[in-house]
Amino acid sequence: MFILITGLLLGGTYALIALGLNLQYGVARIMNLANGELLVAGGFAAFWLYTAGQVSPVAALLVIAPVAFAANWLVYRIMLVPLVKRAKSRGALEVDSILATFGMSFAFVGVMSWLFGGGYFNYAFLATPVDIFGSSYAQNRVVAFSLAVVIGGALWLWLSFTRAGLNLRAVSVNPRSAPLVGIDVRAASALAFALGGAVTATGGALVSMFFTLDASVGVLFTMKALIIVIMGGVGDIRGTIVAALILGITETAVARLIDPGLTLAAAYFLFLLILLFRPQGLFGRAQG
Amino acid sequence: MSTREIRNLIVSAVLLALCALLPIYGSTTMAMFAVLATSWALFSGPTHYISLATAAFFGLGTFVTGLWFQTLPFWTLPLIAAVAGAALAALVGLVTLRLSGVYFVIFTLGLAEMVRQIFTWVQNQTGARGMYVLTSLTEKEIFWMLLALGTLVYLAGWLIGRSRLGFALRIIGNDETVAKHSGIDTARAKVLLFMLPGATAAAAGAMLAPRYIYIEPATAFAPLLSFQVVIMALLGGTGRLWGPIAGVIPFTLLWEAITRQAPNQTLLLLGLAFLLIVYVLPGGFVGLWERILRRWRARG
Numbered sequence: 001m002f003i004l005i006t007g008l009l010l011g012g013t014y015a016l017i018a019l020g021l022n023l024q025y026g027v028a029r030i031m032n033l034a035n036g037e038l039l040v041a042g043g044f045a046a047f048w049l050y051t052a053g054q055v056s057p058v059a060a061l062l063v064i065a066p067v068a069f070a071a072n073w074l075v076y077r078i079m080l081v082p083l084v085k086r087a088k089s090r091g092a093l094e095v096d097s098i099l100a101t102f103g104m105s106f107a108f109v110g111v112m113s114w115l116f117g118g119g120y121f122n123y124a125f126l127a128t129p130v131d132i133f134g135s136s137y138a139q140n141r142v143v144a145f146s147l148a149v150v151i152g153g154a155l156w157l158w159l160s161f162t163r164a165g166l167n168l169r170a171v172s173v174n175p176r177s178a179p180l181v182g183i184d185v186r187a188a189s190a191l192a193f194a195l196g197g198a199v200t201a202t203g204g205a206l207v208s209m210f211f212t213l214d215a216s217v218g219v220l221f222t223m224k225a226l227i228i229v230i231m232g233g234v235g236d237i238r239g240t241i242v243a244a245l246i247l248g249i250t251e252t253a254v255a256r257l258i259d260p261g262l263t264l265a266a267a268y269f270l271f272l273l274i275l276l277f278r279p280q281g282l283f284g285r286a287q288g
Numbered sequence: 289m290s291t292r293e294i295r296n297l298i299v300s301a302v303l304l305a306l307c308a309l310l311p312i313y314g315s316t317t318m319a320m321f322a323v324l325a326t327s328w329a330l331f332s333g334p335t336h337y338i339s340l341a342t343a344a345f346f347g348l349g350t351f352v353t354g355l356w357f358q359t360l361p362f363w364t365l366p367l368i369a370a371v372a373g374a375a376l377a378a379l380v381g382l383v384t385l386r387l388s389g390v391y392f393v394i395f396t397l398g399l400a401e402m403v404r405q406i407f408t409w410v411q412n413q414t415g416a417r418g419m420y421v422l423t424s425l426t427e428k429e430i431f432w433m434l435l436a437l438g439t440l441v442y443l444a445g446w447l448i449g450r451s452r453l454g455f456a457l458r459i460i461g462n463d464e465t466v467a468k469h470s471g472i473d474t475a476r477a478k479v480l481l482f483m484l485p486g487a488t489a490a491a492a493g494a495m496l497a498p499r500y501i502y503i504e505p506a507t508a509f510a511p512l513l514s515f516q517v518v519i520m521a522l523l524g525g526t527g528r529l530w531g532p533i534a535g536v537i538p539f540t541l542l543w544e545a546i547t548r549q550a551p552n553q554t555l556l557l558l559g560l561a562f563l564l565i566v567y568v569l570p571g572g573f574v575g576l577w578e579r580i581l582r583r584w585r586a587r588g
Contacts, residue, residue: 031390033397083566094390095336096566099522102515103562110556219511223398230391259412264398265405271395272383279387 003253011248012145013206015241016152017221018228020200026235027172027192029090030080030097034105035200035225036218041108042068042204043213057209058147064205065198072197076190079104084189105218112215144206151202155195156237168192172235200225223264227271233281243282246270304439316427316499318540319434320492324513325521325532327441327488330448331481332518333526334457337389340514341380343400345373345486347509349493351407354419354503362423366433366491373490374483381479396514404509411505418504425498433495441488445529448484453477515558516543522565525574534573 017039024032032038045064049055055063083100087093159165171178171188178185207213207221228247232239247267254266274281324342332339349369356365380399384392411417448454456477459467467474497503516539524535539561546557569576 031393091336091389095338098338098393099562100566103559103564103566105559106515106555106562107559110553110559114552114556219397220401223394223401226394226397230394259409261412262405262409265402265409268398268402275383275387275391275395279391 003256004249006141007249007252008245009141009145009248010252011245012148012152013203014224014228014248015244016148016206017200017203018225018232018240018244019152019155019237020196020198020203021222021225022229022232022235022237022240023168023192023196023199025229027168028076028080028189028196029084029093029175030076030101030189030193031094032101032193032196033098033222034101034108034218036220036222037105037108038068038072038197038200038218039204039207039221040112040213040215040218042201043208043211044112044204045201046205046208047213057205058143061147061202061205065202068201069194069198073190073194075104075197076193080193081186081190084186105222109215109218116215138210140209144209147206148203151199152241155199159237164191169235220264224267227267230279231270231274231282233283236281236283239281239283300442304435316431316434316496317544318536319431319438320496321517321520321536321540322533323434323438323441323492324485324489324517325524325536326438326445326529327485328517329521329524329526329532330441330445331478331485332521333531334454334461335389335478335481336461337385337392337478338518339396339482339485340393340511340518341377341396341399341486342489342517343509343511343513344396344403345376345489346493346496346513347400347403347407347505348372348376349490349495350497350500350503350508351493352490353494353497354421354508357421357423357497362425366437366494369490369494370487373493374487376490377483377486378479380486381482385478385482386475400509400511400514404505407505407509418502420502421497422501423498427499430495430499434492437488437491437495441484442529444484448481449529453480457481512558519558519561519565521572523561523569523572525572525576527571527574527578531572531574 017035020038021032021035024030024035042064045067046057046060049060049063050057079100080097083096084093087096159169167178167183167188168191170181170183171185171192175185175189178188204213224247228240228243231243231246232241247270250266250270251263254262324346328339328342331337349366349372352369352372353365356368360368380395384395448457456467456472456474459470459472460474460477464474493508500507520535520539521532522535523539524533525531543554543557546553565572571578
């Protein structure tokens with residue numbers, strides 16, 4: 001029971017991070033490998049606002065999300081649109097975007113460790129226990145999970161029931177047919193990329209409430225988000241959430257029952273199963 | 289063989305002999321990256337699949353040496369490592385190369401880290417820690433071994449370029465659907481070719497292990513190596529067999545200079561190099577050189 005709840009709490013936050021990546025990859029077709037660094041940036045912003053300005057991380061989200069949105073929109077418009085324009089095929093765009101976002105992520109880690117040193121940063125926010133079903137859990141984890149549920153739910157409602165959300169889903173399904181029904185694909189992609197970035201940075205701020213981050217930890221989160229997106233299926237919100245919860249529970253179980261040093265190996269085990277048996281994602285249909 | 293091929297062969301042999309006479313300071317590192325980047329480009333050049341698994345294979349090789357250098361003669365270790373590396377590459381390839389390229393990139397991205405976690409765990413279970421690799425091998429001997437390995441890689445690359453497999457891979461790289469429709473077993477071709485950089489990197493790791501003296505999972509599987517290899521190969525250009533070396537030489541020099549001056553800036557350099565390749569030099573130095581040649585000929 002303890003493993004299950006801890007895993008769920010962890011998985012909820014993973015889901016938010018992976019949703020951000022899924023928006024960027026599913027709609028904008030950019031395989032963003034700087035995703036984890038964005039998360040670290042979000043976490044660092046929350047840390048900085050909390051320690052320097054006594055701003056609660058929950059309130060800080062109101063600043064972090066719009067800033068991340070704007071920054072990602074600019075990155076897409078300036079750095080990635082040239083790649084989209086010159087790409088001859090989806091594969092070529094993938095290779096280019098992988099290399100470009102690797103470049104951004106290394107440059108980011110380089111600048112971060114130059115400015116702030118390679119130190120770890122964490123802060124004590126709501127580090128008091130709460131009781132659920134007889135065991136106690138850190139309150140910050142519960143808060144992070146609840147916020148992730150609220151934000152993820154809002155995102156799902158927006159994507160499912162608004163005109164703009166419908167546009168994004170249409171681009172995700174078929175970017176070449178979307179212009180035929182009057183959708184501006186480039187604007188929709190920029191919006192999805194920016195929104196995905198904002199969601200990931202928010203996830204980073206939530207993770208920083210209970211997780212010690214440092215400048216170089218980003219790639220680990222990128223890896224996990226990628227595995228979740230592939231498990232859940234590209235462009236599939238429901239699948240992403242289920243996959244994130246499975247990963248959270250598996251990781252917690254492995255860390256607790258076998259060895260805490262094996263979390264990535266556990267994630268890889270799931271990845272391997274998916275690749276072997278359901279490469280189209282948990283709920284995906286095989287392509288004809 | 290045409291006269292041109294004979295000429296190329298003679299030129300290569302002379303260059304090789306020159307290299308063998310030149311084991312100067314720093315050349316071992318350069319030879320290591322030349323071997324790794326060239327073998328990387330053999331697979332990733334024609335297929336455009338970015339492999340980030342080099343560190344996993346390399347670390348596997350260093351562990352082969354670390355575990356058995358006392359019980360087995362040294363010359364067998366690179367061979368064992370090569371077989372182990374090829375086997376790991378075949379496993380990774382069988383799982384991911386049936387699918388689209390993204391799966392492959394993602395899987396290789398975390399591969400070194402995953403293998404490191406498993407090795408650490410096994411060591412914790414058995415109570416073993418890192419290992420000392422103390423041999424009487426000198427820097428010069430390691431350099432010559434790497435040179436021999438590099439020669440093998442070049443020969444393999446040249447032979448593959450002439451073979452049916454090489455032809456099949458060029459078709460796959462241009463258009464996988466066309467390749468499938470012309471009866472090429474694309475997954476098989478890709479897995480076979482991927483075993484080559486796997487075996488090479490593992491053999492290189494086995495040869496270089498004595499240089500590290502002390503081996504532990506955290507250093508043997510450092511993921512940075514994979515990225516350095518990718519950068520060097522792409523900077524040189526993967527379109528020609530000699531391309532990666534054209535990237536290895538300037539980049540290792542620059543890297544060493546930066547490491548000595550400002551060790552914190554190496555990651556920034558890596559990032560900027562990636563961006564440079566994507567936005568300014570898409571074909572690497574080879575692409576640049578060929579563009580210049582074409583312009584020159586058009587004018588003449």
